[in-house]
Amino acid sequence: MTSVLRLDGVDRSFGDRQVLKDVSFDVVAGRMTGFVGGNGAGKTTTMRIILGVLAADAGQVTWRGEPLSRDARRRFGYMPEERGLYPKMSVREQVTYLGQLHGLTADAARRATDGLLERVGLAERGNDLLETLSLGNQQRAQIAAALVHDPEVLVLDEPFSGLDPLAVDTVVGVLRERATAGAPVLFSSHQLDVVERLCDDLVIIADGSIRAAGSREQLRSAYTTPRFELVVETDAGWLRDHPGVSLVDLDGARAVFDLAAGTDEQPVLRAALERGPVRAFRPVTPSLAEIFREVAK
Numbered sequence: 001m002t003s004v005l006r007l008d009g010v011d012r013s014f015g016d017r018q019v020l021k022d023v024s025f026d027v028v029a030g031r032m033t034g035f036v037g038g039n040g041a042g043k044t045t046t047m048r049i050i051l052g053v054l055a056a057d058a059g060q061v062t063w064r065g066e067p068l069s070r071d072a073r074r075r076f077g078y079m080p081e082e083r084g085l086y087p088k089m090s091v092r093e094q095v096t097y098l099g100q101l102h103g104l105t106a107d108a109a110r111r112a113t114d115g116l117l118e119r120v121g122l123a124e125r126g127n128d129l130l131e132t133l134s135l136g137n138q139q140r141a142q143i144a145a146a147l148v149h150d151p152e153v154l155v156l157d158e159p160f161s162g163l164d165p166l167a168v169d170t171v172v173g174v175l176r177e178r179a180t181a182g183a184p185v186l187f188s189s190h191q192l193d194v195v196e197r198l199c200d201d202l203v204i205i206a207d208g209s210i211r212a213a214g215s216r217e218q219l220r221s222a223y224t225t226p227r228f229e230l231v232v233e234t235d236a237g238w239l240r241d242h243p244g245v246s247l248v249d250l251d252g253a254r255a256v257f258d259l260a261a262g263t264d265e266q267p268v269l270r271a272a273l274e275r276g277p278v279r280a281f282r283p284v285t286p287s288l289a290e291i292f293r294e295v296a297k
């Protein structure tokens with residue numbers, strides 16, 4: 001797996017407040033990296049530094065091993081937090097214009113625009129002024145604008161905010177296609193369910209520091225304690241006294257419990273069967289939301 005975009009020891013302060021502390025992570029070719037953190041954690045500041053809108057106080061951003069240049073940034077596709085399309089221009093006109101700004105011929109820009117507007121479900125609205133579109137549709141236009149020049153990498157600040165579930169699916173599909181075609185995608189999001197569904201890699205930031213980074217599977221296994229769910233027919237309270245078991249949740253016949261390191265789960269199952277029928281017994285995988293709560297504390 002080749003890391004193409006790398007942040008290495010990035011610091012940034014505003015006044016005497018340090019908002020990024022030694023931020024380092026990799027974005028890998030062909031993968032979707034979700035950048036997750038609470039309000040004010042430092043996501044937008046990090047993305048602005050990647051895009052060159054803000055300078056880092058220390059550390060560096062490299063693209064394919066070289067410090068990121070203006071020229072390389074032209075081949076980026078980005079969606080800044082302050083969206084920045086022109087409200088009084090038609091959707092088609094401005095996506096085409098942005099394609100030309102990024103070096104496409106007028107013809108190529110028009111073709112790319114038409115294809116993208118179709119793909120994001122805005123073909124019918126192409127001639128409408130941006131300001132007349134709903135917020136969700138403006139967001140779709142932003143996605144088209146970020147993609148029109150077929151960028152080598154995508155850096156998107158909250159690309160899913162304000163989208164309805166169908167639009168989320170459309171945008172997820174478009175981004176996944178780009179990633180599969182080789183363009184790494186770095187996107188920030190508050191919507192952990194979307195991140196969980198979409199990303200291959202995760203970077204979790206809290207209070208300006210990277211708390212965890214790696215593939216979804218790596219994070220899952222790193223933060224998984226052996227946790228199980230047991231559903232029986234009568235009260236499962238006896239689990240409380242079973243060696244190695246620590247109850248997480250007990251609701252009558254249903255229990256969720258952790259096992260101490262080195263404890264085998266099969267004796268617990270046998271003990272349950274000795275007491276009567278077992279309706280369910282299964283390992284519980286933590287959701288991304290749980291991992292996030294754990295590491296961002």
Ligand SMILES: Nc1ncnc2c1ncn2[C@@H]1O[C@H](COP(=O)(O)OP(=O)(O)OP(=O)(O)O)[C@@H](O)[C@H]1O
Pocket residue numbers: 014019037038039040041042043044045046
């Ligand atoms: N230009 C600025 N001047 C002063 N402080 C700033 C500036 N930009 C950001 N900050 C502060 O830096 C911290 C990180 O902000 P940032 O916007 O990067 O967070 P975020 O993770 O994107 O948050 P959110 O999810 O709420 O958008 C916040 O405390 C914010 O108030």
